[in-house]
Amino acid sequence: MNISTAVSISGSGFPWLLAVILWPLLGGVIVAFFKNDARLAKLTAIVFSLVEFALTLVVLFSYHASGARIQLAGSADWIASFGVHFSFGVDGIALIMLVMLGGLTPIVLGASWQEKLPEGRSMAGFFSLILVMEALVMAVFAATDVFLFYVLFEIMLIPMYFLIGGYGGPGLRRQYAAVKFFLYSFLGGLLMLASAIGCWAYVESVTGTGTFDWATLTRVVSHAPLGTQIWLFMGFFFAFAIKAPLVPFHTWLPDAVQESPVGVGVFLVGVLDKVGIYGFLRYCLPMFPDASKTLAPLVLVLSVIGVLYGSLLAAGQSDMKRFVAYVSIAHFGFMGVGVFAFTSQSEVGAVTYMLNHSISTGMLLLVVGMIAVRGRSFKAEDYGGMAKVTPLLAGCFFLAGLTTLSLPGTNSFISEFLVLLGSYETQPVYAILATIGMVLAALYVLWLVQRIMTGPLRGKAFGADEPLVGVTGGPGAATDPLGRAKSMISDLNGREKLVLAPMVILILLLGFYPKPLLDVVNPSVGATLTSVGVSVDANQGGN
């Protein structure tokens, strides 16, 4: 109705945030038209994704960490009578997610460059859907209206559903995985919708006008009686616990990752699942502070179970993609502990874990994909001795493994250390139990790395299911098995190096100099904690 306020997108003039959301959408639409020219489609898509990354960087640099809680905000009426708005804005936490997604998309596109799609599927459709999904997830992170968030939360499932169901593994299984993914998330979303409407009604009963505006809801609902808060909390909690996923809501994830193309899997564990943890931070904590504190033990228990259970399950997988899924479940457990331990260190740890997990697990999954391209199998037992044939690939796999087990000096260590150190202060028992996850992580990572990279050469990659060396006199024992193997598969090519190089650099850079990242995140975490009624410990700098 009121046009002038509706387009007051941003104080600085150009609506950068809106551009970040719409640009990939535009890209997705354009790419979809290049059905008959895969090369053109791919090039267009990657150009769009790179420009999008630049846009997210613009947003990053126009954000002032010490400024207002929500910045670059803009709002337009949508369904005015219900107080629903198209409103977007970012805080430090959302910002990190936007930049992460912006950076990850070109990498995923680059990694999927020569993806073997199922019969009848075009590269244009594949890349187009990825861009559309990027746009939707950007919008999810930037939304500051709870109803808008809900709608986007559900719509975002659609491109993902098609990416799994249309472009994944063998027909029936990918359908099963896609439907399972969809139904799980959709169901969680519905519970969230019920809660969101409950919030609206509560606000209306208190102030006289209902709204879905995030800032208003956090101000009003946070003072609701504990009983009300708990009911409302549960709706959001289920949606996010399924998305994150916490045990026992996790069984859709291994199936979905296993049946997805590798690039889509990276999106699934690296980005989509983060919406769950993000939701806890952005919605559950500020809107339902009392319920969050009361129910914290529930989440902590599920999270710690997730750490241990995910780790043990990861150690028992033979499919490398399922392995990555269970590893992620363990890592989401760490994030859950960090969020619900309510200290600034654990909280900052959880937020940076969201970013670092995308880098580390993303790289792990991409390298797994590169291994499988060579060996035509995702089964760990189909491999052995690859390090001698493809040393560079082995090195990247090992580095991805090291950051997965949070070795100090890699990016993940900072987050895991902050989560555990911070949560020890308020929740020592959970922190100590989660620390056991450190040992299990070493167990499952080294098991996989050694299975694939060390020992005698074996596997379909070399045209033999039996070991190639160590067999004496058999027909498979060529005079120079290593030379033969090298002629059959090659080490990383230029494109693959280009895809992995930024991740390698980030892993080391954020491991040794995470300060800029921590500084961006810290004020928003402080604001979140304040809303839960936790006073943030002052910087005792320099002691």
Place this chain on the structure above:
Amino acid sequence: MEAVHPASGVATVSWLLLALPAFGALVLLIGGRRTDKWGHLLGCLTIIAAFVIGLITFINSTGLAVADRVQELHLFSWIPVNALQVDFGLRLDPLSLTFVLLITGVGGLIHVYSIGYMSADRDRRRFFAYLNLFVASMLLLVLGDSFVTLYLGWEGVGLASYLLIGWYIDRPAAATAAKKAFLMNRVGDVGLAIAIFILFANLHTTQYSVVFANIGKLSPGTITAIALLLLLGACGKSGQFPLQSWLPDAMEGPTPVSALIHAATMVTAGVYLVCRSNPIYDLTVAGRLTVVFVGAITLLIGCIVGCAYDDIKKVLAYSTVSQIGYMMLAAGLGPFGYALAITHLLTHGFFKAGLFLGAGSVMHGMNDEVNMRKFGGLFKRMPITAVTFGLGYLAIIGFPGLSGYFSKDAIIDAAFQQPGWQGWVFGIAAVVGAGLTAFYMTRLVIMTFFGKERWRDLKTDDGHDFHPHEASPVMWIPMTILAIGSIGAGAYFSLGHRLADWLTPSLGTLQERSAGPLSSTEITILTLVLAAIGVVVAILTVGRSAVPVERPARVSWPVRAARANLYGDALNETLIARPGLWLDRALVFGDKFGIDGAVNGIGILFRGSSGRLRKLQTGFVRSYALSMLGGAIVLIGALLLVRFSG
């Protein structure tokens, strides 16, 4: 505790100590095959340059007044989150500088030796990259000024150790050993990590200077808990009971690695940790007593198992376990032992590195054979190796005047001087260990260098004759230098308390007492007598009678137990590995048919079990999703059109 000063003068460039080896590692890893030709030289040069810088810093520090010798150098802010401010900073004090010289000195020698030892390996360049990575991490471990920087170096050396144990990737045994080392270390690391959490929760800092200044404010229970958790970390890294069994397996790595990492430096990091945390251990009697117990048990385990092995490197490995046990025992004596532990650590660094390099030289000449039953009479074939090895041997058994005599005797003496039952128990453990050490080391030397040339009648694994020969100068020169250290280092450090006095700003004054049952002279005589008995028994068993090439199968149960590492591995297997595997399998099964089964079951309940319905369901979701997507796009498009056209 001395006051801490900001670094000044030459100490301000001490970051180069870390940067040089790290730079070398980076160049060699990123440069790849392009650096094959000169990679080993770069590796050596960076370490030698670091040694020179370390030496200058050290000399500079000796010129300072004693009160000014503890310096800190702030580099950059590493993990800053409100109350948690972890800086990347260095602490330059007598303790860390002593370690710097040990690490870069012995490290430099072993780098040079490796040029020869690894000359036939086509990946020699990568080997040097890993060695450099190790040295950089180890320097960070000892130089870091907080528990978190220590932790970074701690895991860094663990990584390098993992990579180097698993160097021969063809061998499944190497991969298994590397994994075992990493995992057992991680178990210890959990202890170290939780100790750091407790420190932060109570003191809101992890920096040594602040922690040590305020540790007294904590409750005795908390202090003991911290001390025990740090000890767990130390046990993992230093191969101490109950986490000792990875160290002998680590001998799968190339021999220079065994010498540098698994004898002279990394495995002593646990001793460093305890000594570095001396203000914490000073306040907890129970914590110190546990350290002494661990040390005493480990030194005996190491000696006993060492007597039973025929693999030359494994005997030396168990010997290392045992010698570190001595250091731990000393460290646990608190102000009576910290400096003794460091002294023995340094002399051990010389003679054990020398012994390993000697063993490597023997293997180099014997086609990588490690079974001593196949050696014999090598003295004539490799005289330099035999002489340098012999000097290391005399040092470790405590021959009067040599290094081990001073450093080990001091520990035995201090153990006996404990009041009451402790003096008897720990003193006797230490002195019995000395006797056993003399036995197994003599056995090793006789079986290798003396007696019948058993290899004459044997073939190598690939069917050739053995042609034992002396190593090249690039290998025997480092061995000679280490042998000189084995002779003189003990006397140099111990006479006039030279080292203990130097370490005082870091470790406090070395205290002495004579509360024990025996006088120092009596203890020295007892030690020498037991060592002599050990030597004589060894000569009688393996020197006077022929050594069978095949290992005798019918042996008494103590020998069987020792050969089975005193059942340590079996215990791990039954108590942890197998139940863990079962649990894992059960969980994988449960996840598939329990949780997911329930979910699918509910799904089936809702939609009936027929496949046709399932198809319908799929179709339903698909069309629903499509329509929702289409609707949303139209909706968003229309709204935007309205908004931005107006």
